[in-house]
Amino acid sequence: MAPPAIIAPSILSADFAQLGQDCARTMEQGADWLHVDIMDGHFVPNITFGAPVVAKIRSHVDKPTVAHGRGTFDCHMMIAEPKKWVKEFKKAGCDLYCFHYEAAFSTAAESPEETSDKKTSPKELIRYIHDNGLLAGIAIKPDTSVDVLWDILDATDPKEKPDMVLVMTVHPGFGGQKFMASELPKVQALRAKYPELNIEVDGGLGPGTIDQAADAGANVIVAGSAVFGAKDPSEVISLLRKSVDSRAGRL
Numbered sequence: 001m002a003p004p005a006i007i008a009p010s011i012l013s014a015d016f017a018q019l020g021q022d023c024a025r026t027m028e029q030g031a032d033w034l035h036v037d038i039m040d041g042h043f044v045p046n047i048t049f050g051a052p053v054v055a056k057i058r059s060h061v062d063k064p065t066v067a068h069g070r071g072t073f074d075c076h077m078m079i080a081e082p083k084k085w086v087k088e089f090k091k092a093g094c095d096l097y098c099f100h101y102e103a104a105f106s107t108a109a110e111s112p113e114e115t116s117d118k119k120t121s122p123k124e125l126i127r128y129i130h131d132n133g134l135l136a137g138i139a140i141k142p143d144t145s146v147d148v149l150w151d152i153l154d155a156t157d158p159k160e161k162p163d164m165v166l167v168m169t170v171h172p173g174f175g176g177q178k179f180m181a182s183e184l185p186k187v188q189a190l191r192a193k194y195p196e197l198n199i200e201v202d203g204g205l206g207p208g209t210i211d212q213a214a215d216a217g218a219n220v221i222v223a224g225s226a227v228f229g230a231k232d233p234s235e236v237i238s239l240l241r242k243s244v245d246s247r248a249g250r251l
């Protein structure tokens with residue numbers, strides 16, 4: 001059976017002038033995780049915020065008591081040099097550090113102050129994230145084939161295996177874009193091979209698109225505009241959860 005639904009509202013659609021309160025309210029409305037979009041203006045053509053802001057909002061939401069538990073900060077690192085920021089985000093209160101495969105061969109520098117000629121690789125980066133006490137996620141953009149993930153998911157050393165895969169259903173950079181159903185065969189292929197893997201989808205998810213994503217096998221659902229723009233966010237969160245859990249035979 002696929003793992004239970006995890007609903008992770010993307011705070012990209014929150015009111016940044018009252019981010020802490022918006023995050024706390026979303027949790028009260030039934031969210032499991034918060035999806036925290038970090039954009040650096042290089043890897044994607046947009047800039048959001050960094051570790052100091054994550055540290056501030058962390059104080060508004062209780063830390064999870066178990067891995068993958070309620071209150072998990074699922075930090076989606078849309079940044080060009082993911083290894084550089086692992087320690088900073090751990091300190092800030094991130095729980096799950098999800099980097100992009102497309103950025104994973106960048107510099108091996110381990111802090112913003114450091115430079116390095118060495119390059120890292122996805123498996124090395126996952127090991128490094130785990131060694132720093134975080135869960136590790138790996139994300140792929142719409143133009144990236146799911147085939148790049150098999151070798152990583154089949155890593156024999158558990159330290160090099162990701163805890164979650166994120167399949168982007170929009171081109172990363174902005175909220176409120178149209179859902180790309182063309183990405184769902186990637187989710188189907190992942191679910192067929194890994195029944196227990198946490199598979200996250202992100203971009204354009206809401207009441208009108210959730211059934212397709214749930215049918216494909218996604219269980220971690222990111223929704224920004226659909227949740228923060230809803231008249232009744234609790235109702236939307238509950239609808240997303242039901243769609244996933246009923247398809248997984250949990251209801």
Ligand SMILES: O=C(CO)[C@H](O)[C@H](O)COP(=O)(O)O
Nearest residue numbers: 010172173175176204224225
């Ligand atoms: O990663 C993202 C953009 O790069 C956002 O998380 C995503 O697009 C969510 O927004 P929405 O649900 O409004 O599409």
